[in-house]
Amino acid sequence: MKNYRAIIVEDERLPRLSLLQKLETYHPDIEVVACCASYEEALTAILRHRPDLLxxxxxxxxxxxxxxxxxxxxxxxxxxxxxxxxYSNSEYLLQAIRFAAADYLLKPVDVSDLAKAIRRIEERDAAVSASSPQPPTPSGKAPFRTLNGTLYAGKDEVVYVRACGNYxxxxxAxxxxxxxxxxxxxxxxxxxxHFIRAGRNLLLNRDLIYKVNRRHKSCTLRTPGGQEYSVELSAGGLEAVERR
Incomplete structure (x- = not known):
């Protein structure tokens, strides 16, 4: 059985604690890494912990x-x-489920319903693993789609990655x-x-971080060949790098 890392997002204290207790009692294989009471807390925690289950x-x-x-x-x-x-009959609920292809539980959460929902996710993961063999890549590198074809790169070759919308x-180096x-x-x-999410739009190679400039909110990365790259950081990105 796979161990899952989970986050609970619930703005009411008693339902939040109740669900946490049921998971700890009946599903010890699920590690709850955060409990959030607001949109802002949830967004920050999910981006930081990358849970398997929400x-x-x-x-x-x-x-x-x-x-x-x-x-x-x-x-x-x-x-x-x-x-x-x-609510057992909500058009909004149906929209959300269609958006994320998710299960749902009625509050107060029933222990047997909780177990069934988790079992369905485990079965879904097992089916995907069985039907999706990983294609071989040269030297263990990962494939990335580019404008002209495919780039094969490993974790040691990537200095940093910055998001630019859909690309x-x-x-x-x-x-x-x-x-x-x-x-x-x-x-x-x-x-x-191997990488630090330094804000929403930036990945930094953890092993290549050379120095951090708090005053100018920047980070210098150095490759084994001695090449240096300076990257500007947001306030959140600076905190993430200093926590590493």
């Missing part, structure tokens, strides 16, 4: 669930989502390449543990 309240104060999903989808591949709702600018993929997809291919 328990998402269908209504968030001041925002809609669809707003959160659209913003997340711009930055990362969406995790599995289980919606929680107090990304990938800086290699040999020069810049335009990759026709979103930042979250690129991060998944390169391996999240």
């Amino acid at each position: 328990f998402l309240d269908i209504q968030l104060q001041g925002h809609t669930t669809l707003e959160l999903l659209r913003e997340l989808k711009e930055a990362i591949p969406l995790p599995h989502i289980i919606f929680t709702t107090a 990304s600018s990938m800086m290699l 040999e020069g810049e390449e335009i990759v026709l993929e979103r930042l979250g997809v690129i991060e998944g291919k390169l391996g999240e543990r």
Whole structure:
């Protein structure tokens, strides 16, 4: 059985604690890495932790669930989502489920319904793994779509990647390449543990970080060959780099 990392997004304290307790009691294989009470908390936590599973309240104060999903989808591949709702018949709920291909649970969450929803996700993952063999790549490198074909690059060759809408600018030691993929997809291919998400639009190779300039909000990366690259950082990106 796969171990899942999960985040709970619920703006009411008692339902949030109740769901957390049920997961800890009946599903110890699911690690809850954050509990969030607001849209802003949820966005920050999801981008930081990249959970496999998201328990998402269908209504968030001041925002809609669809707003959160659209913003997340711009930055990362969406995790599995289980919606929680107090309403059994809601057109808004149907829209959200169509958007994210998710399951949903009625509040208060029933233990047996929770188990069934998690089992469906496990079965879905198992089916995808069985039917999707990974194509071989040269020297273990990952393939990236470019304007003229395919670029094969490994984690050690990529200095940083900056998102530019629907495409990304990938800086290699040999020069810049335009990759026709979103930042979250690129991060998944390169391996999240090797790169730091320095804000919503920037990936930095963790091993190549040479120095950080807090005053000018910038970071210098140095390749093994001695090439240096200076990258401007947002306030959030600066904090992420200093936490590494």
